[in-house]
Amino acid sequence: MRQWLLWMLVWGSLIPLxxxxxxxxxxxxxxxxxxxxxxxxxxxxxxxxxxxxxxLFARLDTGLKQLTSLTGEFGEEIGPGVHEVVWNAKQELGRYRGKIALEVRALPNFYFITPESGQLFMQGKAYTISWYGKNSDKDALTMTLYRDDEPIDTIATVDASNSYTWRVPRGLDSGEGYRIRVSGTDLSNVDAYTSSFSIQNKKYLKYIIPGAVVATGGVIWIILAQNLPKPFEDIE
Known part of the structure; x- marks a missing residue:
């Protein structure tokens, strides 16, 4: 056992992420x-x-082994900072007498970068849904549109990527409570929902009135539900 401890002290490692x-x-x-x-x-x-x-892993003469005889600060939901783990080496390895190099690996938990909570999506326009963490960039992920707790439609299957550009279909009901579920395989174990967002199927238009018409001059904005002749113009 003392020989093992010497080798562990020499081979303690730094793992870039x-x-x-x-x-x-x-x-x-x-x-x-x-x-x-x-x-x-x-x-x-x-x-x-x-x-x-x-x-935590040990690199042995026989290969790489994930450690299980552990107590302390490891597993999920470990935040930045200094942490301690106790490893029962004898219980884990028995009479092993070779070299040992210890490794500590940290994989970010899955989270969405976009969309933002409460974001407004317009029908017919394209939006990027992006995420990070938990081997999601190596897995095949299924994206499903939900409203409240009811599935509406499968959007796509995304393979080995951290984002997808989704064009909002025309014909979806306007309103709040939409979310996108992203689920993966055992490779990532991802199963998460975006923040809630709204979908709008009406066009926003603006009407520019000359300054002489209004005492203060400037621009008045009007929200309309249909296309109108000039001087109205669409806002993209």
Missing amino acids: ANAQHVQIEEIEKMANGDSLRITYELISPLGDLGYEVT
């Missing part, structure tokens, strides 16, 4: 029982308080 965040092993300390190690690591992230799924 996407978007400049990284997790670094700060210290590996032998516990009093001689069978376990206390591993201190720091998770640094530019994404604020977003939670991560943290897993």
Whole structure:
């Protein structure tokens, strides 16, 4: 066991992650029982308080092994900062006597970048739905349109991407309560909904009145439900 501990101290590793965040092993300390190690690591992230799924691995002479005999701060919803994990090496590896390199990996939890909550979508126009985290850029994801809790239509299946440009179909009912569900396979285990948004099927038009007509001059905006002759013009 003492030989294992020496090799672990020498081979403690730094694992770079996407978007400049990284997790670094700060210290590996032998516990009093001689069978376990206390591993201190720091998770640094530019994404604020977003939670991560943290897993630990050992690189052995026989290959890479995910560690399971663990207690402490690992698993889902681990935030940036300094954390501790205790690993029972004897229970995990038995009589193994080779080299060991420890790795701590952090995968960002899944979240949507767009759309924003309450965003207004116009029929016939294209909008980018984007997301990040949990191997979503490596999985085949199904996008389904919902209104409240009822599925309306399957939008698309997106393969190995973090975004999709959706053209809002004409004919959808106007109103609030729309969401998009994104679900994946066991590769990512993604199953999440966007924030609620609204869909509008009316055109917004503007009418420009000369300044002489209005005491203060300038522009008056009028919302109409149909196309009108000039001087009305569509707002894109």
